[in-house]
Structure formats: C-alpha cells, structure tokens
Amino acid sequence: MIEKIRQLVKNEADEDDWKYHIVPVANYAKKLAKLLKADEEVAELAALLHDIGRLKFGGEDHDITGVPEAEKILKEHGYPKEIIDEIKHCVESHRGSKNISPKTTIAKIIANADAMAHFDVLPIFFYWRCKKSSFEEAFKWVDEKIERDWNKKLTLPEAKTMMEEKYKAIKLILDSNRKYM
Numbered sequence: 001m002i003e004k005i006r007q008l009v010k011n012e013a014d015e016d017d018w019k020y021h022i023v024p025v026a027n028y029a030k031k032l033a034k035l036l037k038a039d040e041e042v043a044e045l046a047a048l049l050h051d052i053g054r055l056k057f058g059g060e061d062h063d064i065t066g067v068p069e070a071e072k073i074l075k076e077h078g079y080p081k082e083i084i085d086e087i088k089h090c091v092e093s094h095r096g097s098k099n100i101s102p103k104t105t106i107a108k109i110i111a112n113a114d115a116m117a118h119f120d121v122l123p124i125f126f127y128w129r130c131k132k133s134s135f136e137e138a139f140k141w142v143d144e145k146i147e148r149d150w151n152k153k154l155t156l157p158e159a160k161t162m163m164e165e166k167y168k169a170i171k172l173i174l175d176s177n178r179k180y181m
Contacts, residue, residue: 001077001078001079002041002044002045002048004077005045005048005049005073005074005077006048008073009022009048009049009052009055010022012052012055012056013055017051017055020117020120020121021051021117021121022047022048022051024113024116024117024120024121025047025050025051025110025113025114025116025117026044026047026048026113027113028047028112028113028116028117028159028162029043029044029046029047029109029110029113030043030044030047031162032109032112032113032156032158032159033106033109035158036105036109036156036158038105038106038109039106042083042086042087042106043106043109043110043113045074045079045083045087046086046087046090046091046106046107046109046110047110047113047114049066049069049070049073049074049087049090049091050066050090050091050094050110050114051066052066052069052070052073052091053065053066053067053069053091054066056069057069063091063092063093063094063095063100064092066091066092067088067091067092070084070087070088070091071084071088074087086104086106086107087106089102089103089104089107090102090104090106090107090110090111093107093110093111094107094110094111094114095111095114102155108155108156109156111153111155112153112154112155112156112159113159114153115149115150115153115154115159115163116154116159116162116163118145118146118149119146119149119163119166119167119170120166122142122146122170125138125141125142125145136181139174139177139181142174143174146167146170146171146174150163150167
C-alpha cells in the first residue's frame with residue numbers, strides 16, 4: 001500500500017519538490033524511526049503526506065488543509081484509524097512556524113525530518129526564493145528558516161547530531177555572505 005501512496009504523492013508534486021524535499025524528508029524519517037525504534041512504515045507514510053496540503057492547495061496553511069486530505073487518502077487505502085490519527089497529527093504539527101507542537105514520537109520524527117531536509121538542499125531555497133524576491137530578501141528568509149529549523153524544529157538530539165556539521169557549514173557560508181549585504 002505504501003508504494004501506491006508514494007506514487008500518488010509523486011504525481012501530485014513537481015519533480016523538484018519530489019526529489020529535493022519529499023524524498024529527503026522520507027529518508028530522514030525512516031532513519032530516525034529506525035534509530036528511535038519507532039514504526040518505520042508509519043514514519044514514511046507521514047513523511048510522504050506531511051506536505052500534501054501544500055502540494056494540492058498551496059503553501060499557506062498547508063498544515064491545516066493537509067489533515068483532511070491525508071485522512072482521505074489513508075482511508076481510501078484501508079489504513080486503520082490509529083494510523084490515520086497519528087499521521088493527521090504529524091501533518092498538523094510539522095511546521096516550525098506554527099504553534100502546534102508534535103506530541104508523539106512519529107510526529108517529532110516528521111518535524112525533525114522536515115527540518116533536516118532543509119539542510120540538504122539550501123541552494124534550492126535561494127533559487128526558489130529569488131524567483132519571488134531580491135537576493136537580500138531570499139538570504140534573510142533562508143537565514144531565518146535555518147535558524148528556526150536548528151533552534152525550534154530539531155528537537156531530537158539524534159537529528160541535531162546528524163545535522164550539526166551541515167548546520168555549521170551553512171552558517172559559515174551565510175556569515176561570509178553578510179559582508180556583501
């Protein structure tokens with residue numbers, strides 16, 4: 001069943017979003033689930049569906065629009081209520097800019113995996129943001145997002161350890177660019 005949901009999400013996403021965000025989030029979610037002895041399949045399902053609201057309806061409030069969409073997809077594929085409820089909580093609590101905190105291990109894994117994926121594809125953020133704003137605005141947005149991810153979303157010590165080297169490298173690059181602003 002997970003393969004069908006993987007394909008459904010892949011079909012909803014554009015190629016870049018799939019390759020540079022959804023797949024890395026799913027990969028990190030599975031790694032963290034294994035490390036924390038959580039259900040790897042549920043973690044992968046939640047990772048695949050965490051941004052379904054954004055993919056289908058746009059970015060604003062995608063944590064809210066994604067909840068009923070994830071529920072609908074999971075029901076159509078015969079998942080039990082407990083798994084559906086877990087994944088709905090993951091979708092509603094994965095964003096660092098919102099005030100719903102992840103309360104379960106899987107939800108914490110998804111919020112952390114979402115942030116971890118941002119550390120892998122930093123140049124993509126500049127590309128996406130610069131299409132909509134000046135370089136300085138894009139720089140500020142990326143800088144704030146990386147700091148929010150590091151200080152707010154990376155709540156699992158295992159996730160922070162995995163990302164520490166990348167975080168330091170990103171900070172070094174961002175800091176070296178500040179002198180040009």
